[in-house]
Amino acid sequence: MNSSLLALSHLERLDLSFNDFSGIRIPEFIGSFKKLRYLNLSSTNFMGGIPARLGNLSSLYVLDLSDALHFTSHVDNLDWLSHLTSLKHLDLSGLNLTDVPDWFSSVNMLPSLQVLSMSSVGLDTIPASVVHVNFTSSLTVLDLASNNFNSTLPKWLGNITSLTQLDLHHSGFYGVIPDTIGDLGSLTFLDLGGNQLEGIVPRSMVDLRRLKELHMPSNQLTGNLSGWLEQMTNLIILDLRSNLFNGSMPSSSVGKLSNLTELYLGGNSLGGIISEVHFENLTRLQVLDLSGNPITISIGQSWVPPFQLRYVDLTKCQLGPQFPEWLQFQTQIQVLSMDYCKIAGTMPAWFWNISSSTITALDLSNNQIGGKLPSSLKFTKLERLYLKSNRFEGPLPTMLPSTVQTLYLSNNSFTGQLPIWPHVTFVFISDNMLDGGLSSSICQWTGGLVYLDLSKNKLLGQIPYYCLGKSLQNLYYLDLGNNHFSGEIPHTIGFLSELQLLQLKNNSFSGEVPLSLKNCTNLWFLDLAQNNLVGSIMLWMGENLRQLVVLRLRSNMFFGVIPWQLARFEQLQILDLANNNFSGSIPHNIGNLNTMRSTSQYSDFCSDELDVFTKGQDLHYLQCNMQLMKSLDLSNNHLIG
Incomplete structure (x- = not known):
């Protein structure tokens, strides 16, 4: 950056944002542009600190230094800010201000400030009380998000009555929301999400009548939604996810918010019955999230919704037993989740017609839905399909769209052979009734398969050795357990250098463990139990497979x-x-065996399920609750000494 820029003596605007100045400091001569009103150095990757000479830019209105420094660079003081008395817009987001002794005093010297953004700067202190806030009458935007204040919400925030936007999400605030929040009557945007706020929402919140976006997810807020929410009729986005709100949801509260486009109430304890009356005024609604609430949704089969939804999550709501007919009128849905909704019966024929044009993610898992899937889903735009733990039957679709990445079809009654799906990445089809071999299918899955679970089926024959190192070379999870596979474990298994989990238990594999397995140095889970394998434990296991957390060789014919x-x-x-x-x-x-003998060291590995035979019991662990389990079993051998 050349000092010849100083020849531009009348320069009022300098924007160098989104360039990469890695390796040099912010030039001191920038402080010589006496007429500069706008300076933007955001996302420029300078090294070192901020030159104090920037304090000479007394005419500056806008200063944007967000992400201006390399992440290893620290700012040690902000005293120079006090000279920028004309400053209206200040953005320091993404800088490292952990070494700044008193950030608030420096900022409080700017009487004309309208926008202050200091998100993700490492702040850990904020004054509980302030005698005088200089920007009380001018500040409209305050962003202190993603810091770690470990404090209650300061009451002096209520004095900044000019605020229209207040963002304090994920900043370590705790305690109750003070009544003074109601003094911010000009607010249109409020984000208090991701803190540890608790208690009921103060009644003074009803004074925030101009509010268009209210975000308070991931706290411990309690109480019900009536008595305050119905007054906020200008709300466009309401996000109260993952709190402790309870009680019923009367139509007189949420049902009055006719401007709502996005409604997030998932992860609370709301109950009661929701009917058509709750939705009749929500004509602009596009996002509906009621997931994880014990709500009964009782809607007539002939109801035609007044809205068109893009995102729907009704997980764990009581919807069934009928499949919700009103969905056939929703032609713009992209994400639909109805997991654990007690839906039974057969999938209606119209569903695949409405889903074909827009739905990219579909989750109907853990219901009692039956019927067959279309022989081809190529006409859909699906990227993720979750149908696990239902009663689907018949053959799997032979054709899928090239967009599909994840298929979760476990625990159904699918039959027949595995189709050729060249584009899939994550495939879970365990606990079905698939038969036949693998040679005519997975060898042609060339799209970068990384996760394959075919356990608990009736698959047989040998693992095709010629495609392991070619079609499946990106695999990091392979589960073929509880089938009828036979023959030797192919030596080409060693080409799967990314493999982390290999599950081959309860088959009829024979021969020795291939020497090439020593190339799979990322393995943390190896289960070859209940086969017909022979040979001795190879010395290279202790040398090459140093990451192993689980090693099961039980019920084979190993010796030595x-x-x-x-x-x-x-x-x-x-x-x-x-x-x-x-x-x-x-x-x-x-x-x-350090981890096994330790009472404090636990690995962070995670397996969907794991069998542990101990003390005469075959224990079956589900999901990621294995961290505390430790087991050593050498029984039923010919050990001496």
């Missing part, structure tokens, strides 16, 4: 001694060698 190298598994929590033909003594260094 248990090598002392297994003690090198520093992360191991489950070691099961039971029901084999191991002999000799237990390695003297078995006590060196």
Whole structure:
């Protein structure tokens, strides 16, 4: 950056935003542009701090330094700000201000300030009380989001009555919302989300009649929605997700907000019955999230909604047993989630017609929906399809759109062979009745498959060795457990260098564990239990598979001694060698399995499910609750000593 810029002696506006000045400091000579009114250095990646000479720009109206410094650079003081008495817009977001001793005093010297943005700057203090706030009558936008104040909401905020936007999300505020919030009658935008606010919403909130967006998700707010919410008739977006609101949702509260386009009430404890009356005035509604509430949605089958929704999440609401007929009039839905909604019966024929044009994500899991899927879904725009734990039957669709990435079809009654789906990335089809082999299908899945779960089916034959290192080389999760596979584990398994989980339990695999498996150095889960495998434990396991957390070889025909190298598994929590033909003594260094012997070290691994046989019980763990489980089983061998 050349100082010849100083020849522009009448310069009033300098915008260098979104360039990359990595390696140099902000030039001191910028402070010499006496007539500069606008300076924007946002997202410029300068090194070092901010030159104090910027305080010479006394004519400056706008100063934007958001993300102007490399993340390793610190700002040690803001005293120079006090000289910018004409400043109206100040944005310091994304800078590291952890070393600034008193940020508020510096900012409070700017009497003309209208916009102050200091989000994600590492602030951890905010004054509880202030004698005088200089910008009380001028400030319209205050953004202190994503800091860590660990404080109650300061009452002096209520003195800034000119505020139209207040953003304090994820800033470590706790306690109750003060009554003084009602003094901010000019607010159109308020975000208090992601804090630890508690108690009921103060009645003074009804004075915020100009509010268009109210965001208070992820707190511990309680009480019901009536008595305050119905007064905010200008609301366009209402987000109260993940709180502790309870009681019923009377039509006289939310139902009066006729300007609403987005309604988020998921993750509360709201109950009662919702009917057509609640929605008759919400003609502009596009987003509806009532998920996780024990609400009964009782709507007549002939009801025609007054809105067109884009996003619908009714997870765990009581919708059934009938499939909601009113959805056939919704022609713009992109995301539809009706998980755990007690819906039964057969999928209506009209559904695939309305979903074909717009729906990209569909979740109907954990219901009792039956029927067959269309033989082709290529006409849809689906990216994610979740139908697990239902009663779907018949063959799987032979054709999918190229947009599909995730298929979750587990725990149904699908039959037939696995189709050719060349574009899928995440596939879960466990616990069905699929049969046949794999050679005619997955070898042609060339779109970058990374997650494949075909467990608990009736699949048979050998794993096709010739496609493991080609079509499936990006796999990091492979579960073929509880099938009828036979033959040797292909040596090409070693080409799956990204593999983290290999589950082959309860099949009829034979032969030795291929030496090439030592190339899978990212493995943390290896389960070969209940097969017909032979040979000894390879010494390379302790050398190459150092990340293993779970190793299960039980119920095979392995023999030989248990090598002392297994003690090198520093992360191991489950070691099961039971029901084999191991002999000799237990390695003297078995006590060196650090994680297994520790009472405080737990790995953060996560498995959808895991079998642990211990003390005569076959325990089946679900989801990510395995972190505390530790098990060592050497029983039913020929050990001595």
